[in-house]
Every structure is written in structure tokens, then in C-alpha cells.
Amino acid sequence: MLVFADNFSIGPIWNLHEEPGLSNRNYWLKNHLLFEEDEWEQQAKYMREVHSKLNTISEKIPIYIWTCDNAHEQIGLRMALFLLKEKKTQFIA
Numbered sequence: 001m002l003v004f005a006d007n008f009s010i011g012p013i014w015n016l017h018e019e020p021g022l023s024n025r026n027y028w029l030k031n032h033l034l035f036e037e038d039e040w041e042q043q044a045k046y047m048r049e050v051h052s053k054l055n056t057i058s059e060k061i062p063i064y065i066w067t068c069d070n071a072h073e074q075i076g077l078r079m080a081l082f083l084l085k086e087k088k089t090q091f092i093a
Helices: 020-033 037-056 070-083
Strands: none
Touching: 020 070, 037 070
């Protein structure tokens, strides 16, 4: 199971499918929210791992996506679909 452990309803979401976009978001969050330093490093590392895993999913495996109607989950859904757009697999919603 892969989970976007981020709240996409705050902060920049431009180009999250590329390294500059991820770096920009992490920089913004780090400078606008109060968390421990190691939490930011873990968050950034985890998001990069999720991107990498989405790229390596076999096209033989059906993909199930769960989401709600709130803003951050809808943005996460759209980001996941964008990252998976080239996959020739069965999507089940």
C-alpha cells in the first residue's frame, strides 16, 4: 500500500511530479509550519519513495485507489493519476 502522507490543501503543489516541485514544496512547508527538523527530512524522503514506487508498479497489477472528497485527498488522487498516466493497467475506484 502506498500513501501520500502529506496535506496537499496547504502549500505549493506546482510540479510535484518533478524534483524542483518537491524541493519547492518542502522548502515552503519547512518555513511556514512548525515541526522538528527530522520530521521534514523523513517527509521529503517518503514522498520521493512514493514517487519512485509508483513509477515501478507492474502493469499486471490492478491499482485500487481510495480517497475522500476533501481538498488534500482530491489533489493526492490527481497527482497519483498523473504519475500513473502512462501505465497500461486496470484502475479500480
